[in-house]
Amino acid sequence: MKPNHIAIIMDGNGRWAENCGKGRKFGHQKGAKSAREVVRYIGSLGIEYLTLYAFSTENWGRPIKEVNLLMSLFIETLDLEITDLNDNNVKIKFIGDRSSLKDSLVKKIEKAEILTTTNQGLKLSVALAYGGRWDIINAAKNILKKIKKSEVNPSDLDEKLFSSSLQLGGNPDPDLLIRTGGERRISNFLLWNIAYTELYFDDVLWPEFSKNNLDQAIEFYKERKRRYGKNV
Ligand code: FPP
Numbered sequence: 001m002k003p004n005h006i007a008i009i010m011d012g013n014g015r016w017a018e019n020c021g022k023g024r025k026f027g028h029q030k031g032a033k034s035a036r037e038v039v040r041y042i043g044s045l046g047i048e049y050l051t052l053y054a055f056s057t058e059n060w061g062r063p064i065k066e067v068n069l070l071m072s073l074f075i076e077t078l079d080l081e082i083t084d085l086n087d088n089n090v091k092i093k094f095i096g097d098r099s100s101l102k103d104s105l106v107k108k109i110e111k112a113e114i115l116t117t118t119n120q121g122l123k124l125s126v127a128l129a130y131g132g133r134w135d136i137i138n139a140a141k142n143i144l145k146k147i148k149k150s151e152v153n154p155s156d157l158d159e160k161l162f163s164s165s166l167q168l169g170g171n172p173d174p175d176l177l178i179r180t181g182g183e184r185r186i187s188n189f190l191l192w193n194i195a196y197t198e199l200y201f202d203d204v205l206w207p208e209f210s211k212n213n214l215d216q217a218i219e220f221y222k223e224r225k226r227r228y229g230k231n232v
Helices: 013-019 024-044 057-061 064-087 103-116 132-148 159-165 211-223
Strands: 005-009 049-056 091-095 123-130 176-179 198-201
Touching (some): 057 064
Parallel strands (some): 005 049, 176 198
């Protein structure tokens, strides 16, 4: 069976640009093009959920020039793609700490979410200013607020309630997590949600990630036997 939810850590833009003898901006621009192609292709395969790690809480530690460049690129890409995404029935949502983003970006994000809210096609989540640990703490805080208001009883707290309080909310957990760029780590992405996710690491740098690379990742997934800790 093909995966129903794919999550991707898009890594290697900087190294790709360096290999081309260009600056990091060039790499991120090409990375945005790769993301565009992957969204289209995954949508065409009938996969229901895609979650992309675009900017982590740790990425704030990059030089200010690169952070600003990435933020401008997100705004630009959203402006450029939103009509097409909507026409293709994609429902977009952003996960992460919006309070840390510029107002102009938050406005665009909200507008895009509202525009596509009733779409029934691919559910695309873009992680911006996102960290898995932040997500867990944020969920805990939200549950505590509900307990304080007597909307939730502490004895009601279980995995289901906790999951629904996380940023991905009602989405099923990812079946397959792909990381490009050769590193074999999770880098604080979706920590709770990937408890039983199949992990696929590809050495290809993100700007060069192609349909063929994605097909290979899906083939890898299809060969896995998912036991969820059970001996079946
Ligand atoms: C990793 O490359 C990529 C990022 C920091 C995220 C930026 C992602 C994009 C620009 C893709 C566009 C996505 C959307 C949704 C518009 P890196 O800089 O860490 O590469 P390096 O490890 O080679 O330095």
